[in-house]
Each structure stands twice: as C-alpha cells, then as structure tokens.
Amino acid sequence: SNPSLLILAGDGIGPEVMGEVVKIIDWYGEKRDLKFDVSHDLVGGAAYDAHGTPLTDETMARAQDADAVLLGAVGGPKYDVLDFSVKPERGLLRLRKEMDLFSNLRPAQCFDALADFSSLKKDVVAGLDIMIVRELTSGVYFGEPRGIFTEGNERVGINTQRYTESEIARVARSAFELARKRGNKVCSMEKANVMESGILWREVVTEIHAKEYADVELSHMYADAGAMQLCRWPKQFDVIVTDNLFGDLLSDAAAMLTGSLGMLPSASLGAPMANGRPKALYEPVHGSAPDIAGQGKANPIACILSFAMALRYSFDEGEEATRLESAIEKVLADGVRTADLLGPEGGSPVSTSEMGDKIVEALNAS
Numbered sequence: 066s067n068p069s070l071l072i073l074a075g076d077g078i079g080p081e082v083m084g085e086v087v088k089i090i091d092w093y094g095e096k097r098d099l100k101f102d103v104s105h106d107l108v109g110g111a112a113y114d115a116h117g118t119p120l121t122d123e124t125m126a127r128a129q130d131a132d133a134v135l136l137g138a139v140g141g142p143k144y145d146v147l148d149f150s151v152k153p154e155r156g157l158l159r160l161r162k163e164m165d166l167f168s169n170l171r172p173a174q175c176f177d178a179l180a181d182f183s184s185l186k187k188d189v190v191a192g193l194d195i196m197i198v199r200e201l202t203s204g205v206y207f208g209e210p211r212g213i214f215t216e217g218n219e220r221v222g223i224n225t226q227r228y229t230e231s232e233i234a235r236v237a238r239s240a241f242e243l244a245r246k247r248g249n250k251v252c253s254m255e256k257a258n259v260m261e262s263g264i265l266w267r268e269v270v271t272e273i274h275a276k277e278y279a280d281v282e283l284s285h286m287y288a289d290a291g292a293m294q295l296c297r298w299p300k301q302f303d304v305i306v307t308d309n310l311f312g313d314l315l316s317d318a319a320a321m322l323t324g325s326l327g328m329l330p331s332a333s334l335g336a337p338m339a340n341g342r343p344k345a346l347y348e349p350v351h352g353s354a355p356d357i358a359g360q361g362k363a364n365p366i367a368c369i370l371s372f373a374m375a376l377r378y379s380f381d382e383g384e385e386a387t388r389l390e391s392a393i394e395k396v397l398a399d400g401v402r403t404a405d406l407l408g409p410e411g412g413s414p415v416s417t418s419e420m421g422d423k424i425v426e427a428l429n430a431s
C-alpha cells in the first residue's frame with residue numbers, strides 16, 4: 066500500500082498554503098507514480114471550533130499511525146481569549162510531545178534568485194544549504210529544579226541544563242543520518258569549555274561517531290564561536306547539531322541569513338517506527354498570518370519545501386525532493402514573486418495559487 070500522509074492544515078493561511086501542497090502531491094501521483102494515501106483532519110482553532118479541543122484523541126491517534134504528518138499553522142486573534150488548556154498551540158505541542166519529536170530540523174537554504182534579500186553580502190549566502198538539528202525535548206527548558214525561589218531576602222530564578230547520555234545519543238544519530246543524505250559533514254556545537262552538559266555532549270557525540278558513523282566528517286565548535294562562523298561564512302557547514310537552547314538561537318539566526326519567513330520549512334523527527342521511518346511532523350516555520358489570511362497573498366513555498374523535506378527524510382525520495390526544490394528555484398529565477406518576496410521597489414505579486422501553479426508548470430518542464 067502507499068505511504069500515508071496526514072494533512073492538518075490548521076488556521077489562517079494554513080489551509081491556503083496547504084492547498085498548494087496538495088497540487089504538488091497530486092502531481093507526484095500522476096506524473097511520477099509516487100502515490101500517497103492522503104487524509105485530512107483538524108488541528109488548532111479549526112479543531113476547537115468543531116470539537117471544543119485543539120486536537121482530538123482520534124486525530125492524535127491518526128498522527129501516531131501516519132508515515133508523515135504535514136501541518137499548516139495554528140492560531141489567530143479569534144482564539145486569543147481562550148483558556149490556556151484549549152489554545153490552538155496546545156494542539157501542536159501535544160503532537161510534538163506525544164510523538165516524542167526530539168530532533169528539530171531547520172534548514173537555511175538560499176535560493177540564488179533571493180540572495181539580494183539577505184542582510185549579508187550576496188556571495189556569503191548565494192547557494193547556501195545548511196541544516197541545523199536542534200534537540201527539542203530536553204535541556205534547560207525542561208530540566209529540574211526550576212522555579213523562582215527565595216534565598217535569604219531576595220528571589221532567585223533557576224533553570225537546570227540537564228542532558229542524559231541517551232538524549233544526546235539519539236539526536237546525534239539523527240544528525241549523522243541526515244548528514245549521510247546531504248554533504249556528509251556534522252559540526253557539533255556546545256560549550257564544553259564552561260558547561261558539564263557540554264563536556265558530556267562532546268564525549269557522547271564523539272563516541273557515537275567513532276562507533277557508528279566514522280564515514281561522516283565530524284567537527285566540534287563552541288556555540289558562541291559557531292554563531293560568529295555562521296554569520297561570517299555559513300557555507301563551511303553542512304549539518305550542525307546542538308542542544309535545545311543553543312539550537313533555538315542558532316536556528317533563528319541562520320533562518321535570517323536567507324530572507325523571508327514565507328520561505329522557511331522545518332521538520333521534527335522522533336524514533337523510528339516499525340517500518341523504519343521516523344515519526345515525523347513537517348511544517349513551515351511561519352504562523353497563521355492573520356493579517357493576510359483569506360486574501361490569497363500567502364507565500365506557499367515554506368509549506369511546499371516542508372513537503373520536499375518529507376520526500377527526502379521520510380520517504381527516501383531525495384532525487385524527487387531535489388526536483389521540487391529545483392522547480393521552486395526556477396520559478397524564483399523567472400522573477401515570480403508573492404508579495405512577501407518583493408523588495409521596497411515593489412513589482413506585481415502573484416497570488417498563493419498562481420505561485421503553486423507556476424511550480425507545477427516548472428515540475429512539468431523538469
């Protein structure tokens with residue numbers, strides 16, 4: 066049977082950009098005989114409106130069973146007044162937590178046609194293609210003890226950076242596996258100079274590398290130096306693996322090397338399922354963009370690139386993923402732009418669905 070895809074389009078521009086992904090999925094089924102069993106369900110505000118909860122148990126179970134989940138975006142002003150326990154984001158958090166998605170993949174890719182968009186010099190970013198792997202379920206955001214306590218006559222705020230060996234090992238493996246599908250190079254970032262968790266991080270990554278991934282090139286860098294190198298000459302990297310906190314900062318910084326929020330995909334991966342595929346959720350980095358929702362202005366590329374990641378990392382269709390990315394590159398090189406990709410000089414933007422159609426046309430010509 067065909068691999069299964071669960072689509073959770075969500076709120077705001079989520080359904081609009083996902084509509085364009087469905088065109089691409091249909092194209093693969095018709096023209097490349099790459100077929101998926103696609104099903105749709107609700108998440109976020111849309112699920113709240115229908116069921117009074119941002120993610121039903123039934124939807125959660127379907128997500129656990131799917132070969133990959135594609136998510137649009139959740140949230141919107143309409144839901145800001147809701148109680149914390151039923152806010153749209155809780156649906157997304159529940160998916161990440163119950164699927165145990167410990168490895169967050171944030172690529173920073175620069176399409177040549179958009180290199181002028183970067184705040185960096187064009188030759189620093191043109192053709193850039195790096196991947197930041199951020200540990201997502203442990204570290205200082207979760208470690209105990211945490212809280213605000215009283216010590217003597219003042220308050221003290223405490224968080225604890227805590228990593229077990231197995232938590233480090235599993236995210237390291239996920240980075241090495243990715244590297245083998247890309248440029249075969251991993252740079253691990255921590256602060257082993259000043260942190261115990263950093264010392265252990267470096268040791269465990271080094272051990273896993275020696276035992277299981279000696280064919281991959283491994284280097285280590287202190288995370289602060291890594292931040293500098295990322296801005297100075299990002300093309301030196303292929304895969305960067307780092308902890309939750311450093312990954313949060315480094316991936317946001319790396320994202321901005323390349324320009325618009327409308328261009329950024331992501332993946333969150335967990336442990337392998339019985340069929341060998343990792344538990345996986347793919348989603349654009351952007352939110353539901355209520356300011357442009359319902360106007361046909363949203364850029365669907367972030368969501369389409371998230372599907373390209375699914376092709377590469379869930380379905381081992383790296384060549385087809387590259388085909389899709391090249392089609393997007395071609396459309397951008399032809400000057401096709403949604404409104405978010407127009408500079409201050411302006412120009413005439415295409416709509417969400419026109420962008421999707423152009424990408425399908427480019428696929429037809431590929």
Ligand code: NAI
Pocket residue numbers: 078082137138139140141142154157326327328348350351352353354355356357362363364365367405
């Ligand atoms: P946002 O990412 O939705 O929008 C920020 C700005 O970028 C807006 O001006 C928007 O129009 C623009 N933008 C975003 N995606 C775009 C696209 N594909 N094409 C063109 N322009 C795009 O972030 P914001 O405004 O902070 O949050 C809006 C809502 O989305 C909130 O309810 C927030 O909680 C939710 N949100 C959801 C996320 C998710 O589902 N993973 C992530 C971030 C925010």
Ligand code: MG
Pocket residue numbers: 313314317
């Ligand atoms: Mg962040």
